Amino acid sequence: MLRDITLGQYYPADSVIHKLDPRTKLFGTLLFIISVFSFDGLLGFGVITLFMFGIIYLSKVPLSFMVRGLRAIVILLLIAGALNLFLTPGQPLITLWKIVITKEGVRNASLMTVRMIYLIMGTSVMTLTTTPNQLTDGLEKSLRPLSKIHVPVHEIAMMMSIALRFIPILIEETDKIMKAQMARGADFESGGLIKKAKNMVPLLVPLFVSAFRRANDLALAMEARCYVGGDGRTKMKPLVYEKRDVGAYAVVIVYFVIVVLVKSLL
Amino acid sequence: MSFILDKVSHRYSQGTAYEITALDNVNLKINDGEFIGIIGHTGSGKSTLVQHLNGLLKATEGAIYYNGQDIYDKDYDLRDLRTQVGMVFQYPEHQLFEETVFADVCFGPKNQGLPEKDCTLRAFEALRSVGLPEKYYYASPFELSGGQKRRAAIAGVLAMKPAVLILDEPTAGLDPKGRDEILDLIAETHAHYGNTVILVSHSMEDVAKYVDRIIVMNQGSVMLDGAPRDVFHHYKELEEIGLAAPQVTYLMHEMREAGMDVSTEPTTVDEAKDAILRMLGRK
Incomplete structure (x- = not known):
């Protein structure tokens, strides 16, 4: 799917x-x-x-x-x-x-x-x-001069690579939750617009919960490795x-x- | 006869650079009322296999019959199949979404089109059978501990009273006590309703104690299929694919090799105890 x-x-x-x-x-x-x-x-x-x-x-x-x-x-x-x-x-x-x-x-x-x-x-x-990852690396280095005028180049690049990394994870997660709810008889296809939107609740709530959980875990893991931003990295x-x-x-x-x-x- | 799988193959991302063969020509027959354990290493295709049984994945080749009907037939109602074949996924607690545990357990029966009263009744029944304390019934599922969430999620599937219950690694991430409780619970429902249960796991120890048939998967195909004691006879082959027979199997084989007159059949600690006592008694 x-x-x-x-x-x-x-x-x-x-x-x-x-x-x-x-x-x-x-x-x-x-x-x-x-x-x-x-x-x-x-x-x-x-x-x-x-x-x-x-x-x-x-x-x-x-x-x-x-x-x-x-x-x-x-x-x-x-x-x-x-x-x-x-x-x-x-x-x-x-x-x-x-x-x-x-x-x-x-x-x-x-x-x-x-x-x-x-x-x-x-x-x-x-x-x-x-x-x-290469792409964000390249962007970070090409835009490095902008950090002289206080543009947070490293932070932007880091956010980009995290966002990109999370796309496949969230797609997989969506797939998993969708299947789990379909196994319980949820229907994501039929019905009008409002009914369809309502049917998305069993998918979206667990997805948000898991996105926050993952973000939390990632923040903790980065902190545990003493991540403090771009300076001297x-x-x-x-x-x-x-x-x-x-x-x-x-x-x-x-x-x-x-x-x-x-x-x-x- | 509930399931027949005929030459089922499944390839992910077919036609791209990332094509992976997850199932390769699988032939299986699953009978009503069986308690089956599907065992295999990570990536052996066991999760992919069970997701075919309720039509969540479609085989790229081959056919699947449920009660004699081809589930890939155009007129076949897959939603109806899914209400009969219940599936508990890995980490099922990640699928909870309602405001209360009770409402979440009602979700399945409601989708089956049952009247409100029946839904309530089934939810109560299911929650009681998984042994969740009553004070949590109307709590938010997100306030529960990991083990209790898992129970609530399993109740959500049990409430649908499926004729076939599939559980994909239901004990992953639980402590030994939680693991035994969940497995006992599954065995109890099986004894009570006589439904078909398919338990996916990579722990031989777990499976040996409960199931009466083991299917060993390796690299997308069925390697061994039979009663636990027959499968564990091949413990050397199991080791080669990164699995292991229960520890008592090793013990019994070693005792045998050391010249003691014991059977090598036992697969659980209790059976081993009986066998050793018998040997000692004979002396």
Whole structure:
């Protein structure tokens, strides 16, 4: 049942992309997102398509995993596409009674759709090749300078990693409690909205109780190990840039320059 | 004949990188009124197996028949099956949610569609049979101690009067006294109602004393299936998969090897006592 949901969907594999420093991947993803929203024309589209599929190929993650992430936004895509298609003013292309499809509309709709699809696929390359812990580590270290202006970077990162760690635990717990109540004849499927909400009580109460119990246990365990926050805390696996990271930075920057050049030349 | 499992296999997360085979081609026949112990190491598939019996998990392959009916049939009412096959999960106290213990025990019977009066009656009966002191009936379940919560939760399932009662590690995390009390209670209800009881455990000691059939699970399949004394004959194989026969079994085997004329059959301390007395008396 719920066990099949993959959140923080790390896909273990032995690839160059997996081995990259999370900071490199964060930076690369950021540049990729900017490039996706700034490209224009077929040539630019060709460049980012080539780049993205190249990276996906290198990551050794099956393409179906990236596509799976798209299922969640299908409806959003359809709505955004339709709105752009029908509501953009401009040179009419097809006119059916009151519905007018303009040339600009077709252009906007296809651009929008491609951008959103690439955004999801590009970012899922990062989440599929980086464990949540690496990701928060990378964020913490990248944002470290902000602690100079009293932003609690370490605390935010710690909260993030705890929250991420708790997602699978709570999913499992939900699954267990749901089964236990179903075994006692509880019904989570049928009935109207109000009845359904009422039927959730036997699930939500034990879930909250257990979440608090776990939070308590965790706080106690952290205190027992003398956790006092980020000051002076060292890492078991500190993030260190390696040669391949330098290469990756170079590749990403060259790619970005090409996208910008293509855009300004046309 | 209550259950027939025909070539049942179960795979978690099928079709992903995390696929795990939890059950592999399991064939079983479970008769009415049996008291069965399912034993296996952590991850051997025992919990997965019992969750198939009331349709909480669906087998990826194979078929399950309850009273001659295929439970995966489209017209089969799984909710009805669940009212007949009661299931006490591991740490059942984590499922308590009502404001009072009494109301929580009523939850099951209410879902069965019984009238208010019957629910009340059954709840009283169940709470009395688990031996929870009456002063706790209208207390919040969250105020109870661990052992009492466990009793209340078991009462919640007993109140449904299931024809088949499944208990998944009902004694996990209890002290020896609490453990014996819970197991005695289960044995008593079995003797009283003659219902089928399936007890999942990894403690041979617990199981040997009560059940009349043991099913040993290993890596998702049934390794041994038979009366306790027959299963414990294979104590060397049991050790290989990280389980152990009851300590008296070892004692009897060692006495035998030391040249004493005792039976190696006993599986409980009482039986061992009788066997040793018999040997001494013969001398």
